[in-house]
Amino acid sequence: MNDLVDGADVEALLHRFYDRVLVDEVLAEPFAELRSTGLDAHIPTMSDFWQTVLFRAGRYRGSALNVHRGVHDRTPLSARHFVRWLTVWRETVDEMYRGPAAERAKVQATRIAWAMHRRLTGVDARELDELLAG
Template identity: 65%
Template sequence: MIDIADRADIEALLRRFYGSALTDDVLAEPFTELRESGLESHLAVMCDFWETVLFRAGLYHGSALNVHRRLDAQHRLDAGHFARWLDLWTTTVDEMYRGPAADRAKVQAVRIATAMHRRLRGAEALELGTEFGARPVPAL
């Protein structure tokens, strides 16, 4: 099995991940708008985000927190949503890739989910834990 090496790998990962997430029992409601607008409208931004996270590409200049705040205003995002997102993300990464970049994708996902939950809810979520060796993210 190969590691995540470039944008094409990230896009393949995101397509498979969202293929599951958009119809998931827990995540379907928060992803309603994305499902209706279509994955293509969101994919380039998510590729920029993950390419920046994994390879320091400097392509993502938005605010993931603001996006999630708007989403949270429509569909309250609780620890269960973030835990399920992490479960699907980790499963998808493990199905497709092995190596340092794949490991970084999982560690960073834990950090991102933990920070998003903390910023939205003002509290830690034990459900998110510190899988994959991630350290708790300091409050911003």
């Protein structure tokens, strides 16, 4: 199994991941707006984000926190949402890729989920603390 090496790999990962979370029983509600608008505009933005995170590509210029504040305003996000998002992300990465970039994708996603939850809710979550420590 190969590692994540470029934008095509990131996009393939994102397509499989979103195919899952858009219909996931825990995540369907927070992703309802994205499901209705479609992935055509979202995948390139998320690809830029993850290429920047994984490869220091400098492609993403937005504010992920601000985007998620809007989601949180419509559907309050809890630790349950972030743990499920992270679980699906990790499973998808593990199914598709092996190597340093794949491991970095999982570590960075854990850090992002922890920080996003903390900033949106103002509290820590034991489940996310454990995932971050593990």
